[in-house]
């Protein structure tokens with residue numbers, strides 16, 4: 001685990017000391033947008049028109065942020081238009097890598113574009129003097145050889161609409177009329193749950209841990225309530241808000257309960273959240289994006305300050321293909 005400083009790799013864990021034991025996530029630095037005609041998006045530069053084969057997605061199958069982009073890529077019919085490279089699950093002193101020990105997973109890891117050894121080489125290829133964290137996902141532009149975006153929240157919005165002319169896929173997970181609702185749910189879910197589990201897990205003081213723990217489980221109770229009255233987070237249609245929550249929920253019982261000490265309750269203990277996560281898992285195209293081997297291996301094996309011997313637990317037994325009651329309750 002480390003980061004780039006003036007283009008040089010430095011091996012160092014998150015600095016929580018200067019923040020009173022709290023984990024504070026840094027902002028993504030590449031914020032351009034792919035648009036249908038290459039016009040500039042909400043941030044960054046223009047020049048990134050939506051064409052087939054031009055863009056490439058770098059992901060970790062373990063990472064909940066990268067996972068969102070894989071789901072939208074699948075659901076929006078983009079797999080033949082946007083290639084993908086997958087890093088190995090282990091993230092040790094050189095950060096994400098393109099090879100590592102054989103794991104019990106069908107996933108093929110490797111850098112499909114450049115055959116690089118370390119993932120940070122992609123960042124210095126885009127910007128030789130880059131300083132900052134080296135995160136997945138990245139949406140790479142093969143034409144200008146740069147990073148379009150390393151912010152998953154933006155990438156899923158691009159995937160939702162920018163390529164529609166190319167794919168003919170009209171599914172809209174961010175409909176105009178529901179945007180205000182989706183955005184406000186997203187804010188709360190990001191703070192309390194998506195980033196919330198990291199704030200709990202990476203806290204290095206008891207006080208910081210307890211504060212984030214309280215916020216996390218309050219937010220889960222609020223979501224459980226909300227999902228008792230409506231099928232999805234923003235009403236009767238699946239939206240980006242659901243996919244953003246899903247990738248944290250699917251990891252929760254296997255990783256966050258134990259490894260991050262988020263153990264007030266499991267998702268399995270919430271009737272609505274657990275049925276909801278099974279329903280989303282069963283949406284065609286989604287199950288193939290879920291790799292629990294990479295997920296468990298990454299967290300337990302990579303975070304040695306939390307789990308010094310890197311032992312990966314064998315449980316829990318989970319079946320996301322089991323029936324759910326969402327259609328019965330809201331059909």
Ligand SMILES: N[C@@H](CCC(=O)N[C@@H](CS)C(=O)NCC(=O)O)C(=O)O
Pocket residue numbers: 001002003027028060062063064065066133134135136137150151152153
């Ligand atoms: N804001 C980014 C966050 C991405 C992120 O933090 N990814 C993690 C993996 S789960 C990562 O690559 N961490 C490496 C690091 O922080 O050094 C996004 O949503 O795209």
